[in-house]
Amino acid sequence: MARLYDRQKVVLQATDGKILLDTGVVPGSVDDFASRLRSLLPVGWFPAAPQDLEEETAPVLVAVLRGFSAVLSGIWTLLDECQQQTRLITMSGPFLDMLAADYFGAAGLTRRTSELDRDYRTRIVSSLVAQKNTRESVFNALLSITGVAPTILEPLNAADCHALASLAAPAGGGGYGYGSAGLRYGSRHGGQFFVETALGHAADAHVIYQTIEKTAASGITGWVKVSK
Numbered sequence: 569m570a571r572l573y574d575r576q577k578v579v580l581q582a583t584d585g586k587i588l589l590d591t592g593v594v595p596g597s598v599d600d601f602a603s604r605l606r607s608l609l610p611v612g613w614f615p616a617a618p619q620d621l622e623e624e625t626a627p628v629l630v631a632v633l634r635g636f637s638a639v640l641s642g643i644w645t646l647l648d649e650c651q652q653q654t655r656l657i658t659m660s661g662p663f664l665d666m667l668a669a670d671y672f673g674a675a676g677l678t679r680r681t682s683e684l685d686r687d688y689r690t691r692i693v694s695s696l697v698a699q700k701n702t703r704e705s706v707f708n709a710l711l712s713i714t715g716v717a718p719t720i721l722e723p724l725n726a727a728d729c730h731a732l733a734s735l736a737a738p739a740g741g742g743g744y745g746y747g748s749a750g751l752r753y754g755s756r757h758g759g760q761f762f763v764e765t766a767l768g769h770a771a772d773a774h775v776i777y778q779t780i781e782k783t784a785a786s787g788i789t790g791w792v793k794v795s796k
Contacts, residue, residue, distance in 0.1 A: 577621055596644035601637035602630065656692065660685045668692055675771045676778060677713065701785040706763070709783040713775060714768030721762040760789040767796050 571579050571587055580588040593599040606617055606629070615625040624630060652658040659667060664685055668677045677695055679688050691712060698712075699705040703720055710718040721728045763780065770776050773794040780790045 571620060596641060596648070598634055598637045598641045601640045601644075602633040605633045605636060606630075656689065659689070664688055664692070671696065673778065675775045676782075678771060680715075680769050698783070700783055703761070706761075706780060706783050706790075709779050710763070710765055710776065713779055714765060714770045716766040716768040718763055718765035721764075723760065723762075724756070724758050759787065760791065762791045762793070764793045764795070767794055 574580055582588055593603065603617070606614075614629050618624050652660070653663040656667065665679055668679070668688075671677075671692075672695065677692065695709075695712060698709060703722065707718060707720055710716075723729060761784075765776060767773065767776070773792075776794055777792060780792060784790055
């Protein structure tokens with residue numbers, strides 16, 4: 569490795585007195601490709617590359633080689649960028665949006681306004697490994713796309729509908745009896761549930777319907793109310 573010099577051509581030293589050495593050009597840079605191309609030229613055709621403080625004796629050759637190297641360096645940079653876009657962990661920009669469209673549909677998991685790549689990637693990963701078929705999974709899926717906690721009601725779930733009371737004693741059903749504002753009618757017929765949710769960040773109600781269909785168990789009917 570060559571030594572490092574300051575503008576007065578004095579060898580640079582660290583605080584402990586050791587000489588600082590040049591670790592070389594950056595791989596894939598214009599200088600890197602120019603050096604590689606020059607090393608491939610037949611010996612004796614052109615002057616050798618300067619060492620340390622030597623002056624360049626073939627400036628025209630260097631200019632020509634750097635012209636070719638600029639193109640190669642651009643290709644190198646493009647290849648490095650393409651390689652990063654092949655993995656979710658390093659993907660960025662519109663490539664993240666395209667991946668989400670491939671996995672979840674065009675409107676299945678869109679980027680929120682001003683959402684950073686880091687946050688969007690986290691939502692994509694969590695959606696890829698999200699649970700299915702349970703009430704909790706439906707709740708989390710809707711919360712993810714709308715940003716609003718939905719209300720889920722199951723007719724067979726006493727915690728949702730409570731018991732029925734009478735007009736004379738509406739509180740007999742835990743405050744959910746006849747005449748109560750929060751009355752929910754239960755049913756002994758399963759295989760269905762009700763969802764009340766705000767549109768939130770979702771593009772439209774159709775996105776919410778698709779999310780529920782993909783998350784809920786097969787054969788289960790979901791009745792959905794979407795408010796703006």
